[in-house]
Amino acid sequence: MKLPKLSLGGAQLGGQYGSLSLADATRLVRTAIDRGVNLIDTSPYYGVTQSETVIGQALAGVPRDRFLLATKCGRYDLADFDFSPARITRSIDESLARLGLDYVDIFQLHDIEFTALPRILEESLPALEKIKQSGKARAIGVTGLPLKIFETVLPRYPLDTIISYAHYTLFDTTLTRILPLTQPRGIQVLNASPVALGMLSPHGPQPWHPAPASLKEFVARVVAKWQAQGVSLAKLSLQHSLAQPAIASTITGVASLAELDNALAALADPLDPELLAAVRADFAPVLDTTWPQGLAENN
Numbered sequence: 001m002k003l004p005k006l007s008l009g010g011a012q013l014g015g016q017y018g019s020l021s022l023a024d025a026t027r028l029v030r031t032a033i034d035r036g037v038n039l040i041d042t043s044p045y046y047g048v049t050q051s052e053t054v055i056g057q058a059l060a061g062v063p064r065d066r067f068l069l070a071t072k073c074g075r076y077d078l079a080d081f082d083f084s085p086a087r088i089t090r091s092i093d094e095s096l097a098r099l100g101l102d103y104v105d106i107f108q109l110h111d112i113e114f115t116a117l118p119r120i121l122e123e124s125l126p127a128l129e130k131i132k133q134s135g136k137a138r139a140i141g142v143t144g145l146p147l148k149i150f151e152t153v154l155p156r157y158p159l160d161t162i163i164s165y166a167h168y169t170l171f172d173t174t175l176t177r178i179l180p181l182t183q184p185r186g187i188q189v190l191n192a193s194p195v196a197l198g199m200l201s202p203h204g205p206q207p208w209h210p211a212p213a214s215l216k217e218f219v220a221r222v223v224a225k226w227q228a229q230g231v232s233l234a235k236l237s238l239q240h241s242l243a244q245p246a247i248a249s250t251i252t253g254v255a256s257l258a259e260l261d262n263a264l265a266a267l268a269d270p271l272d273p274e275l276l277a278a279v280r281a282d283f284a285p286v287l288d289t290t291w292p293q294g295l296a297e298n299n
Contacts, residue, residue: 001105001139001160003068003188005242006267007039008032009253010071013054014047020255022057029058032260033067041163041192041251043072043110044095052098060100070161071095072110072143074124081114085127092131106161107137113144113294117152125157141187145293147178152298154181163251165192168244170200170237170276171219171283172290179246188248194241195252201234202227211291222282233279238266240276 013025020028029040042051052071059067073091074083092107107128112120120142128140141161142153150162162182167175168191175191182189198205199219209216223233241250254260280287292299 001068001188003190003249004036004039005249006037006263007041007190007249007251008037009192009251010040010042010051010055011046012253012255013042013058014045014051020054022054024256025054026058028254028257028260029055030062031257032254033062035260035264037260037264038066039068039070039105039249039251041070041106041190043075044091044098045072045075045077045110048077049094049098052095056099056101064101068105069099069101070106070108071099071104072108073128074112075110075114081111083109083112083115083120083124085123088124088127089131092136096136103136103138105137106139106141107131108141108143108161108163111144111294112142112153113146113149113298115295117149117298121153121156125153125159143192144298145290146299147174149294149298150178151181154178154185154187158185159187161188161190161248163190163192165251166196167191167290168241168247168250169194169196170233170240170279171286172196172288174288174290176244176246183246189246190249190251191241191244191247192251193253194237194250195234196237199223200237202232210293215286215289215291218286219283222279225282226279231275231279232262235262235266235269236271236276236279238263239269239271242267243271 042055073088075081109124131137132140139160141159143163195201197209226233252263
């Protein structure tokens with residue numbers, strides 16, 4: 001499956017970063033597809049099914065061969081997780097109904113760090129494999145934040161894709177740690193949130209951002225310094241991810257046509273290696289700093 005270097009994240013379309021009208025969402029989705037950003041990644045968790053519903057309405061009438069659609073299962077709300085085979089089997093049908101599709105291109109277990117990984121390997125992934133064999137999904141994968149989950153699962157189960165997030169940014173490039181596990185197996189790596197869930201954007205992260213306050217404050221100071229010099233660290237971080245050949249696609253959320261233009265500019269403009277080095281030097285005290293998520297045993 002050939003993925004675009006730049007993909008559209010569906011969390012924005014679920015209202016997780018602010019409201020977006022259906023008309024604006026439809027215009028955004030269709031313009032993105034027209035301009036080559038033709039993989040849309042969503043989940044029933046985003047907006048508690050709102051993202052999938054909005055995307056389904058936005059895609060109505062768009063020829064199926066013009067876009068790729070990835071969605072997820074297993075996580076349905078902030079603390080609502082169910083990775084059982086029965087729930088996964090229901091989940092694909094529910095997602096297809098909301099999306100108005102006969103199949104998805106990628107079907108993924110969402111944030112597996114919140115459950116015991118032996119059960120993921122023994123029960124959840126075989127259920128995903130059956131869905132792939134049924135034709136309701138072309139590819140299967142897992143997603144999550146802690147890299148340990150991939151180091152545990154990838155050697156033990158054949159997957160097509162993985163998504164991690166906030167692990168290939170200007171201050172954290174630890175995503176490269178798992179490349180020796182993905183590349184020999186032909187697993188496509190997708191990097192989500194190259195702006196670290198908003199930390200590298202000029203407006204900063206949402207109040208729910210899970211990073212420690214000390215990290216958010218440090219990053220905010222560096223962002224402000226470079227913004228005063230006319231440099232967008234959000235754009236630079238996106239360019240940084242797009243320039244990594246081992247990353248099959250970088251998923252970024254945009255909430256307007258202007259933000260889509262900015263993302264496409266990052267794709268078109270050459271990366272300035274001297275600027276990147278200078279910015280990375282400013283982040284030296286916090287390089288490769290992350291935060292825990294899910295069960296302690298999975299971090």
